[in-house]
C-alpha cells in the first residue's frame with residue numbers, strides 16, 4: 007500500500023501500547039504486555055515481552071491471544087498471567103529460567119487480581135461464582151421439540167447490567183487460593199458480597215488483606231469499600247477500616263510492619279482527594295501521608311526499605327510519580343507518565359518500582375501511545391519505541407499547551423492545541439473543540455488517535471480541562487458539584503476566543519464535539535450559542551432525570567451528583583439538562599452512541615435526535631452496534647466514530663456543497 011504522510015483512520019490497527027509493567031527486584035528488566043490491534047478479530051490483543059535497561063526487547067509469550075493480569079513472583083523466577091489461549095481465561099505460569107509454560111487452572115469463570123504470597127508458594131486470585139437462578143415462572147405446555155421464543159428475563163437486583171459487561175448473572179466475586187505448583191484452587195470466601203478489591207499478603211503468609219464493600223446495604227452505598235483481613239488458618243474475616251468512604255489498594259510493607267492504602271472521607275460531593283494512609287499494624291495508629299497534597303493518589307508501591315512509598319497522581323493534565331517518605335516531604339521523580347488512553351487524551355498510566363528504587367512507568371508523548379519508560383539516576387529513559395514503525399514516517403499533529411482566563415470569573419484554565427500537519431500560522435484553519443467526559447477527569451499532552459485524526463484532516467483541534475476537571479485540586483473539581491454544566495461552558499467559550507485571537511482560525515468554521523460528559527457539554531453548547539457550524543454529540547446525557555433512572559451505576563449518580571432523587575427535584579434536574587434548551591438549537595447536530603452503552607444509554611441520544619427532528623434542526627443519529635460506552639475499544643468502532651464526525655463536519659464546510 008501507498009505510504010501516507012499523515013495519520014489515516016485505518017492506522018489505528020497499527021497502534022501498540024505497553025501495560026501491566028512488572029520490574030525485576032534489581033531493576034534490570036521490565037516485563038510488560040505489548041498490546042496490539044488484531045485486524046481480523048477487530049480486538050485488542052496482547053503478549054508478554056521483556057525489555058532490559060538498554061532497550062533490548064525479547065518476547066516471553068506469543069500467539070493471537072489476550073494475555074493480561076501479569077504478576078512476577080517475589081523471587082522473579084516465575085511469571086503468572088491470565089490467558090485465553092485454551093478458549094477461556096485461565097491462570098498460566100512461565101518459569102523464566104527455562105521458558106517452560108503451563109496452564110495452572112481449569113476454571114469455569116475468568117480469574118483476576120493474581121497476588122503472590124511473599125514466599126512465592128501461593129497465588130491468591132478472585133473469580134465470579136455464579137448462583138443458580140431459578141426463574142419464578144416457567145411456562146407449561148411446551149411440546150417436545152417445539153421452538154418457542156427465548157424465555158422472559160426476570161430481574162430483581164439493583165445492578166442488573168454493567169457497561170461493557172452486559173446483563174449481570176446472579177452470583178458474587180470470591181477469593182481463591184492456588185498453589186504455585188498448580189492444581190485445584192481453594193475457595194476462601196463464601197458470603198454474599200463481592201470480595202473483589204485489591205489484595206495484599208502479610209509477610210508471614212498468615213493473613214490476606216483485601217478491599218471490598220461488605221456493608222449490608224452495599225448496593226446503595228456504592229463507594230463505601232473497606233479493608234478486611236482474612237485469616238488463612240481460621241477463615242475469619244475482620245474489618246481493618248470502617249470509615250464512611252472508600253478504602254482500597256491495601257499494601258503491606260516489605261518489613262511487614264505497616265499497611266498502606268488509599269481512601270477518603272465521603273462527604274457526599276462529586277469529588278474528594280484520594281489520600282495515602284499508613285497504618286502501623288501492631289498499634290493500629292493510622293496517618294494520612296498526603297493530606298496536604300491536594301491531588302488524588304491513584305496508586306502506590308512500597309519502597310524496599312519500608313521507609314516510604316512511591317505514589318502516582320495526576321497534576322495539571324500530566325501524571326507524576328513521587329517518593330513520599332513516612333515522615334517528611336515528597337520528592338518528585340517524573341511527570342512523563344501516560345499514553346494508555348489512545349483514543350482520547352485522558353491521563354491514563356501505571357508504574358512499578360524495583361527494590362533499589364528504579365521506577366518503570368508507561369512513557370507518554372503526544373505523538374506516541376504508551377511505551378515502557380524508566381526513571382533511574384534522576385533521569386527518564388524511554389526503553390521501547392513500540393510505534394516508531396507505524397508512526398515514525400508520518401507527520402503528526404504538534405500539541406502545544408496554553409493557559410487562559412475564563413470569562414466567567416478570571417479563573418486560570420489549561421488547554422492544548424493540536425496543529426494540523428504542515429501548519430502555517432499565516433493561513434486560516436477550521437477549528438474543532440473536543441470536550442472530555444467524566445466530568446471529573448483530565449486531558450493532557452498525551453497521544454490520542456481521535457485528536458490526531460481531526461488534525462490530520464486539516465483542523466486545528468482545541469481541548470481543555472474546564473472547571474470540574476481533576477488534576478487541579480479539590481476546589482477546582484468541586485466547582486461543578488450540583489452545578490454541572492455551568493461556568494464550564496464559559497471556560498470552553500473562552501478557550502475558543504483565546505485560540506481565535508491567535509489569528510490562524512477561520513471564525514466561520516468552528517465545530518464542536520465531545521463524548522460522555524463532553525457529550526453533555528457539546529449539547530449544552532448548541533443550546534446556548536449558535537457560533538458553531540456543526541456539532542457531534544457523542545454518548546451524551548441529555549436529560550438527567552432519565553439518565554439517573556437508566557444508567558448502570560444509578561445509586562452513585564443520583565447520590566453524588568444531585569441534591570435529591572429526580573422526583574424530589576424535577577426543576578433542579580431539568581435546569582441542568584441539555585434537553586431543556588433544545589428549543590434554542592439551530593446548529594446541525596449529529597448524535598453518535600454505542601447501542602450497548604449502559605452508562606449513558608442510547609435512549610439519551612434518541613431523545614435529543616427526536617427533539618431536534620421535531621424542531622426541524624438538521625440532525626442524524628449514528629448507532630454503533632454492540633458498542634459500550636468505551637466505543638474506541640474495537641478499532642473499527644474508533645474508525646467509525648472519527649469518520650462519521652469528520653464527514654458530518656465536512657457537510658458544513660464552506661467549500662463543500664451544503665447538505666439538502
Ligand SMILES: CSCC[C@H](NC=O)C(=O)N[C@@H](C)C(=O)O
Nearest residue numbers: 443444445447521522523547605
Ligand atoms: C456524564 S455521565 C457519566 C459518563 C462517564 N463517567 C463515568 O463513567 C464519562 O464521562 N466517561 C468518560 C470518561 C468518557 O467516556 O469519555
